[in-house]
Amino acid sequence: MKEEVMKEEVKTLQIAAETWNPERVLRWAFDTFGAAVAISSAFGVEGMAVIDIAAGVRKDFRVFTLDTEFLFPETYNLMDQVEQRYGIAIERVYSLISAEEQERVHGQALWTRNPDECCDLRKVEPLRRKLGELRAWVTSIRRDQTAERAGAGKIEWDEKFGLVKINPIADWSSKQVWQYIREHDVPFNPLHERNFPSIGCTHCTRAVRPGEDDRAGRWAGLSKTECGLHIIQPVAGSPEADA
């Protein structure tokens, strides 16, 4: 389907899709795009919920992850568990330059001096490359996580990367996510129980302190809140578009 036609279809469905539950959103994604849609996951608790819901809709769903080479051992362990539990092979996407090469070319600890450049090299470019193979991607973002995510629609056209973006749990709260995880006995990253509500690279993630918001442990001390993957404009018709 041509890009313009797809954009029109998304526009037509967008408002109705806001009433769909995550399972229905994923069913639409799999029926519409088949093998050309994949779930992007960093295996946080939201990502685990989306993967588990997807597994109930279709057995051979695709999951990819941006492996920056700087992830926590707990995250790598969870990835192994995901592959075993759901019988899938996670597609691991790496930067074009290794961690060693990055240090040689850009100097030590680029993430402390220029985290945007580090994220571009290790997350944004690899994501762009991966999305080039797809017609749609699924994320596990929630609207109340950051200001940048507040306008996310359940189904939207991703202008930044030029494909359909699907956010099945955009309207869920953290409480709903945890309720789902407990009720369905879904494995999760043990760091969540050690005050890491949001988990990224080891260099840029710390535990949160009492009273801090859930993403305060990401790029702590910097104004940065996103890797650059989910900067979103409000969607016409979504509740947040009028706020």
Ligand code: SF4
């Ligand atoms: S989160 Fe930190 S270490 Fe990971 S890619 Fe971004 S800046 Fe680099």
